Amino acid sequence: MKQYAHLVLLGVPLVASCMLQPLNSEATAGSPPVIAPIDPGNVEDPGDGTTPILTQTPVIQIFTDPGVGPEGDTTTDACKQTSLQASMFLNRYCAACHAVGDMSSGVPKFKDVLDLSALTDPTNQTDMPGVPFIMPGYPEKSRVFQRVSEGTMPKINIVPEVTTHPSVSEISVLEEWIANCLGVSRPHG
């Protein structure tokens, strides 16, 4: 299992391009729909009307930003996509209050939502003693996921995007990121 700490540790440039940008729909509004065929791999067509034979596993396109879809970059690594989406989630919904240095909110003050090493540092105190911000492999034991999934984070009016709670769908991506994409996978079996 790869660990995508760099995605957030490199958060400053990422923030510059992603911060508070809508995750999806607005990015492509009005652009012509483009349907890109999935690469079918190497196919030998006998040319006689019989069934072609697929000879090589194709590269399945995983779009790093589903909102951009075929116009965006692709990867062959599912966790890379999930990590980028999680990063966008944290930027969109959390950064305005929890990545603004000493102006950050929270008791105790929580200003490291874009710093993965700080998020996963068990010595960093949260509002729930003994529960770290993120425990890789265990979303349900991660305070960030708990608060987001419980819907107990307050709405604010600083930026429009943060006046809405994330959808269940978006929260499920955050869950997958913590469960399986941070170097420790959820126990299986």
Added chain:
Amino acid sequence: MHRRLSPSGRLTIAALSFVGLASCTDPSTIDTTPHPPDPIDHNLEDCAASAEWIPDTPEMKDSNALFLPAPHPSTECPFYRSAWQTFLVGTKPDAQGEPAIKSFAVIDDLFKKYTPLAPDALAPPGTPRGTSKRAWLGDIKQAGGRQILIDQNGHTLYYGIHVNQTFVDFVKLHGLDSAKAVQDANPNLFFTAGVAEYKTAWQEIDPIPPATDVAPNDERLATFISTKAWVPTLSQGKDAFGNNTILEDRDHPRLITVRLLAIHSVIALPGHPEFIWGSMEHTNADLTKGETDGRAADGHRDIAPVVPEDPVTGELVNPTKDDANNARNTTIVSDLNFPLYHAGTPANVGNKPPVEKDLVFDPATQRFTDPTQYSSIYRMFPASKSNTVDPDDAVTTLNHNVEAIFKDKAPMDKRSHYRLVGAQWMDKPFFFDTNRALLNDESSPLLQNPDKYPQLNQADGPESRNAVLSAGGDTPFNLGIADIAANGSDSAFSMLAGEDRMSSTAMESFTQDPASFFNCFSCHNTLAVTAKGVPFDGPIGDPEGTRLLEPKRINVSHVFSEIILEECTAPENIKLIPGTQGHIATCP
């Protein structure tokens, strides 16, 4: 996906297609009909299969398959691939040749019972399920109307619900290991990526006298995934109203030979806690003879026929708006017998359930003995879509590409005799939440407020809906409804994607028509669930039913409502809901 493109979009597509076709399989090679594709549709989606799937199919989590696919207007291929791979994982033969799902956990394994089963009733975890003290399959009454399907041999089908290890882990993690715990579960708990479940439909195969058992090389099993299964012993008793009813004794099962007719393979992806609902069915296409089956119209699906062409136009047809359940369609569906269809049955006579209290049943042979009560089932929507009879290109080409891999790597693998009917998921999972019907009907937020929701978690922004609404001439609601009628699940007003009229002929045999439970989300949503496996509330709810579970996100799976049905519906647990005709089941 068959969405109409803007002129600029077509130009873009044409330019891309020129490059793309150089490396892609030409989909027209698998279209055996005489109709050439429309020139503007040269951008047919060619949905690839993965060679690594066969023969030793990796788990989704081990093959970079757990990701959030891009939404419309991108290809739907990754969704269909997830359904195919989930099927292949679940039916992968083990060292003894048994399908993997035979050892997957079932409801008996997941939950503690009020009256525990005998200590040796369940086989050790991870080994084939079912023992002489507990049936593996059963639940013969279909969800929806709790009706019984009877095949042409006079047997009912036996159904199974199976879950993968990730589902088992989910149940343990959240402490949902009893009926009471399920009823008390947090309504906002949702399924996480990788959780998978299966529903299977098995047909009993009788020994040919004088033999008392079915030989492993019996030709009736040749192309089917088959196994020995412990199934309930059936009997005829009385229901609460004194009517005859068929009873299942799961604690005194009998061992029979069964073959797999159809299977739902269902998995949650990141961003899609509603599940991707895939459905597979058997085909008799013989790859070794060069036969191919990418879609039902290829003529190889052999458990039930597809509604025939219109005798006047020669074209396949969906039910019409003024004859939604084919009540006036007297066309003979097929002159051939199928396991679930009797030759010569007209469309308007087919798909009718028998009246349970009138069934004639012989307990000695475990057979229904009145042939007039045998079912005649046909597929009502040829492509399982509301707006077209042409299947999605991604489904057809994916079926074809999986065929090619089987032909190359494992032509004798019995999994090669199953095909994807279609799949269904939420095109706009933004709307997935607790207590939602998840349908394109009057309950849909997109139809109630079609000019809202600029932040949808998908690519259909408000502009594409506004383009329809700006045409005017009717109410926004009606314009949205009309657009869904024209474009089906490709409509910007559709919450759903994929096959919006998909039913298994073996599992949802009697509920295919548009006035019934015509797709997966009709029943598998987050509303309260009743004892019939249908919603208590909502436009097609059963407010006079017995409510088993309050609204919950995990209600999309009926594994949980099933344990409530089994454990908490004794008369002492049922109470009238004051001021209503409905009842509620409460687990002690």
